[in-house]
Every structure is written in structure tokens, then in C-alpha cells.
Amino acid sequence: MKKFMETSRRSGMLGGVVFATMLCATLGLMLGPSRGQNPSPDDWKVDPLRGPVDLGLTDPSLVGAIDVHLHVDPDAPGTGGTIRALDVFDAAKIAISRGMRGFVFKTHQDAGSAGEAYMVRKHVAPSFEIFGRMASNYATGGINVAALEHYTQIKGGWGRIFEMPTRDSITATTRPGSMDPANLVKTRPWMLMMPSETPPYIAVSRNGELLPEVKHLIGVMAKIRTVDSNGRMVLATGHATPEEHLLLAREGRQQGLNVLLTHPGDIPQLPEAARLGAFVELNASGIYKTEAGRAAAAALVRKIGAEHIIVGTDCGQTSNVYPTDCLALAARGMRAHGVTQRELDLMYKVNPAKLLGLPPLEETVVSSTIGGRVASSVRSISPFGERVGVRGPDLARDPAPSPGALRAPTSPLRFSGWSFPEMEVDCWEFITR
Ligand SMILES: [Zn+2]
Numbered sequence: 011m012k013k014f015m016e017t018s019r020r021s022g023m024l025g026g027v028v029f030a031t032m033l034c035a036t037l038g039l040m041l042g043p044s045r046g047q048n049p050s051p052d053d054w055k056v057d058p059l060r061g062p063v064d065l066g067l068t069d070p071s072l073v074g075a076i077d078v079h080l081h082v083d084p085d086a087p088g089t090g091g092t093i094r095a096l097d098v099f100d101a102a103k104i105a106i107s108r109g110m111r112g113f114v115f116k117t118h119q120d121a122g123s124a125g126e127a128y129m130v131r132k133h134v135a136p137s138f139e140i141f142g143r144m145a146s147n148y149a150t151g152g153i154n155v156a157a158l159e160h161y162t163q164i165k166g167g168w169g170r171i172f173e174m175p176t177r178d179s180i181t182a183t184t185r186p187g188s189m190d191p192a193n194l195v196k197t198r199p200w201m202l203m204m205p206s207e208t209p210p211y212i213a214v215s216r217n218g219e220l221l222p223e224v225k226h227l228i229g230v231m232a233k234i235r236t237v238d239s240n241g242r243m244v245l246a247t248g249h250a251t252p253e254e255h256l257l258l259a260r261e262g263r264q265q266g267l268n269v270l271l272t273h274p275g276d277i278p279q280l281p282e283a284a285r286l287g288a289f290v291e292l293n294a295s296g297i298y299k300t301e302a303g304r305a306a307a308a309a310l311v312r313k314i315g316a317e318h319i320i321v322g323t324d325c326g327q328t329s330n331v332y333p334t335d336c337l338a339l340a341a342r343g344m345r346a347h348g349v350t351q352r353e354l355d356l357m358y359k360v361n362p363a364k365l366l367g368l369p370p371l372e373e374t375v376v377s378s379t380i381g382g383r384v385a386s387s388v389r390s391i392s393p394f395g396e397r398v399g400v401r402g403p404d405l406a407r408d409p410a411p412s413p414g415a416l417r418a419p420t421s422p423l424r425f426s427g428w429s430f431p432e433m434e435v436d437c438w439e440f441i442t443r
Pocket residue numbers: 079081116324
């Protein structure tokens with residue numbers, strides 16, 4: 011009847027293991043959605059009124075990946091009134107079905123993502139590494155230590171990335187006409203309701219220096235730990251100017267924080283920021299759609315090195331493909347321009363885990379067959395060795411899942427343990443060298 015067969019077993023650290031070939035072979039045998047794994051670019055074009063469908067794309071880069079930039083519901087509409095295509099529960103279920111290790115739910119205007127991360131961990135998958143990311147905009151009180159303190163104390167302590175101004179940053183005001191009421195009503199309608207003396211943006215720097223309140227906030231961020239899970243905060247630079255990205259990276263690193271440059275683009279400050287140990291965010295939403303985007307991403311990898319880059323999607327809106335499909339398409343696009351699987355693994359898996367202070371994965375490749383169908387499971391083990399959760403169909407416990415249960419391919423990797431119980435940043439140096 012059923013056959014549970016381990017076809018291969020290896021273990022080692024993520025960065026040092028070559029598993030793409032085996033993964034490709036296994037994933038290729040899996041049952042995918044009827045659309046298949048090679049949708050035409052027409053399938054990527056999303057009608058924002060109807061939103062995307064799940065293309066069901068798989069890629070070795072997704073297995074163990076953590077997407078650090080996801081816009082999902084519950085949230086308010088984004089710029090231009092674009093709504094979110096799916097909610098955080100559905101996004102987690104889809105990500106899990108593709109073998110992902112986690113994602114970061116970003117909201118621009120509230121602290122809700124920390125609570126949502128708690129809910130997903132409790133009611134969807136305890137081992138799915140979901141975190142929250144919130145920004146410092148008018149709705150959260152601008153540069154605001156009280157908002158930071160509150161965010162860290164929401165049950166579970168999964169709000170981990172605290173970001174400088176985005177929607178209300180200086181860069182929201184610099185385009186010609188950006189402060190015209192006809193424009194604001196689409197981009198920042200609250201500005202039309204605020205008292206007229208309200209500054210047009212939330213400042214972070216003046217005369218080439220960070221404002222004292224920004225330095226103070228960063229100082230608090232470096233010391234505070236999250237409730238329950240005792241996590242450290244990560245500083246994201248927000249929609250800053252090129253100079254501010256570097257100022258924030260320098261201050262954050264000096265204070266001992268992990269720093270993420272929020273999709274800065276190819277600015278001259280990148281090499282210096284990378285030298286300081288900040289990570290550069292590269293958004294898959296800007297990679298997958300065009301040949302120019304794919305080529306530019308590959309060029310950036312060659313220029314500053316994959317060890318300094320983190321790919322996040324900035325997807326989840328009705329105007330983009332689903333975040334998982336976005337990751338897969340971006341990986342394929344970069345691969346076509348010469349980016350290696352090792353580099354993709356750094357940008358999709360190793361670096362996001364470092365940023366968030368997660369232990370590296372030690373992995374065991376396991377693939378199984380049930381009634382002639384290839385399936386797989388991904389298990390998570392806590393730093394102390396006990397099993398804390400299961401991703402994908404658990405064949406050992408549920409040996410005969412219903413046919414539909416295997417529709418979405420899952421990962422053939424089993425996370426069998428951790429190398430380091432300590433989560434201090436320093437130990438990461440060992441992993442990448
Ligand atoms: Zn975004």
C-alpha cells in the first residue's frame with residue numbers, strides 16, 4: 011500500500027551544501043497545479059481589479075527561503091488604493107506548501123503585523139518563521155520610541171523589523187507635484203486631513219547628520235528585547251535618500267543592530283553600507299516582470315556580492331503575482347543571467363536568517379513516495395533538538411493523505427537540527443566563510 015522511502019540523506023550547513031540538482035529532480039516529479047511550471051509571461055500580467063491567481067511555481071530557491079517584505083491583509087490599501095491580494099493566513103499556507111521557512115509581514119502604518127505573526131504561529135504552523143515589520147509614519151507617530159516599545163511587547167514578540175519612514179518619508183515629497191492635493195488624495199490622503207502646519211514629511215536627517223531623536227530611537231532599538239521570545243530588533247532604513255541609507259546603516263551597526271537597507275536601488279553608497287555589514291534589500295517584484303529588471307538584479311549581485319543582498323518580494327498586492335510565484339520567477343530570471351544557485355541560496359535563505367537572528371539550517375534531504383507519488387515533508391527542530399512543528403504533509407504521521415493534499419509541492423528538505431543554539435550575530439561569520 012504505502013511506501014515510505016528515504017532516497018537520500020545528507021546533512022551539513024545550508025551554505026555549504028549543494029542540493030539543487032536533487033531538488034530539481036524531485037520537484038520535477040511532484041504534482042503541480044495544472045497550469046504547469048512554465049507559465050507564459052501573459053500569466054504574470056495581473057489585472058489589479060481581479061488580482062492574481064496562485065501559479066503554483068516551485069523552485070529550489072524557495073525551499074528554506076524567508077521573504078522579508080510581504081504586503082498582505084489585514085492591511086489598509088497601499089499607494090493608489092491598491093488592495094492586498096491575500097491575507098496572512100493564506101499567504102503562510104501557500105509559503106509552507108512551497109517549502110519556505112518563513113516570511114516577514116510588513117505594514118506601513120500600524121503595529122498589527124506583530125500580532126498577526128503570533129496568530130499564524132499559533133493557528134497555522136508553530137514552526138513557520140513569520141515576523142512583523144512596521145514603519146515609522148504619521149499613523150504610528152513618526153520617529154517614536156513608544157511605538158517601538160509597544161511593537162516589541164505584543165504577545166509572542168514576533169515584531170522584529172522596525173523601519174524608518176516610508177509612506178511619509180522625504181522621498182514621498184520630492185517628485186514634482188507630489189504635494190498637490192490631486193496627487194495626495196491617491197498617495198497620502200491623510201495629509202489632506204492633518205493640520206496645515208504639519209510638515210510634509212517625517213525628517214530623519216539634517217545637514218548630513220541623523221536627527222538626535224533618530225539616534226536615540228536606534229539606541230533604544232539596540233537594547234530592547236521582544237517579549238516572550240527575547241528577540242533583537244532589526245533596523246530597516248525606509249524610503250530614505252541615498253545619504254540617509256548610509257547614515258542609518260552606520261549608526262545602526264555602531265549600536266550593534268542588524269540593518270536592512272530598504273530597497274535602495276543601485277546607489278553609490280552600497281559598497282560602504284555592505285562593508286559596514288548592512289544587508290541590501292533587492293525586491294523580486296522589480297526583477298521578475300522585465301528583462302531589464304532581471305539583468306539589473308544580476309548586475310547588482312556581481313557588483314556588491316550575494317553575501318550582502320537579501321531578496322524580498324514586496325509582493326502581496328493585487329497588482330503583482332503571489333509572493334511565492336514572484337520569488338520563483340525572480341530566481342529563474344536571475345539564473346538566466348548567470349546568478350548561481352549558491353548565490354540565490356545566500357540571498358533567499360542564509361542572509362534573511364542572519365538578519366533575523368535565526369540559527370542556520372542544518373538539513374537532511376529526504377524524499378518519499380506514497381503509492382507511486384513523490385511527496386516530501388519538512389520538519390523543524392528547535393535549537394534544543396525537540397521537534398516543534400511540521401511543514402507540508404507529514405507522511406510519517408499521516409501516511410495516506412487524501413489525493414488533494416499533495417497538490418501543492420512541498421520541500422524535500424528536512425531541517426534536522428541546528429548548528430548553534432546561540433543566536434548571537436557573531437557566530438554567523440562562521441557560516442558564510
Ligand atoms: Zn513594500
